[in-house]
Amino acid sequence: YLTALAEDVREYLANMGYKSLDDIIGRNDLLKVKDIQKAKKFDFSDLFMQVEGDRKCTTPRNEPFDDNAFEKELLEKVRNTIKNPSQKSVVMADICNLNRSFGTLISGEIAEYYGDKGLEADSIVFKLRGTAGQGLGTFLNNGITIELDGVANDYIAKGMHGGKIIVVPPTQGENLSAGGNTCLYGATGGKLFIAGQVGERFAVRNSGAIAVVEGTGDHPCEYMTGGEVIILGKTGVNFGAGMTGGIAFVYDKDHTLIDNINPELIDIKRIDTDENEKEKLYLKKRLVEYYNATNSHKAKFLLDNFRSEVRHFWMVTPKDNKVPLDPNEMD
Secondary structure, X not given: OHHHHHHHXXXXXXXXXXXXXXXXXXXXXXXXXXXXXHHHHOOOHHHHOOOOOOXXXXXXXXXXXXXXXXXXXXXXXXXXXXXXXXXXXXXXEEEOOOOOOOOHHHHHHHHHHXXXXXXXXXXXXXXXXXXXXXXXXXXXXXXXXXXXXXXXXXXXXXXXXXXXXXXXXXXOOOOOEOOOOOOOOXXXXXXXXXXXXXXXOOOOOOEEEEEEEOOOOOOOOOOOEEEEEEEOOOOOOOEOOOOOEEEEEEEOOOOOHHHHEOOOOEEEEEOOOHHHHHHHHHHHHHHHHHHHHXXXXXXXXXXXXXXXXXXXXXXXXXXXXXXXXXXXXXO
């Protein structure tokens, strides 16, 4: 495609008498206004203004806005663990929304030594405070745990391969958000626990990660092919569009989920019956794990009242797809 596109561009340039894009960049003197009535309504003088000096970039590259100094500094604090996995590391730091894709560089360093296998669980623990920028935990590798006392922007756990991300906002509540849009996009493994709501398109193309959140926007579990999602609150419309694998549990006390699902590929059923003891046990054990990690008020309420509240959960699975659940083999 790109070769064909380049050939088309080259033909247009040749027809105009030029050899490369560099020959026409900044050449607004080559522009002209069509002689049509609609064009006469507008003032194009700013587009035809001639500016002295270079009209194109004269440096080989533009330096990035963020040189990732924050993560590079923390990488040095955990380098001994990467080289000597028996030496565990716990690092405390403040993070801000200018610090994007935190965890990616360090995950790459781990992969260079150990590949996809990574390190043992919790070999490196980051205890962060503040508002994380986009892409917190992108491509996170096994062995890294990120605990954030605060909130994070879009794309949390994008492409997550392993490890764990725990986000706990300073204030918890039914309608408070702790994560942005498109969290868990394309994740293949690991765990994501967020004690709050997240935005739209949660867990799109998730194929192996485990996640617990307390509400989502529109299009959750879109194109999901594997993994497990538990939502302890309301979801937006178009739930499960294109979902062909994995499993989801949704707490639906207000009975709104049935109007939000995409029924083309998914089935939903209640799990409070006697024949679903395995599913109920599995869900409860996951809620205990989530509560222990986040101290979530919502999780505590559900666990304290599990016998009565379990009737408000739906189990969502793709049609004609049997998902084995074995509480004894829970990660």
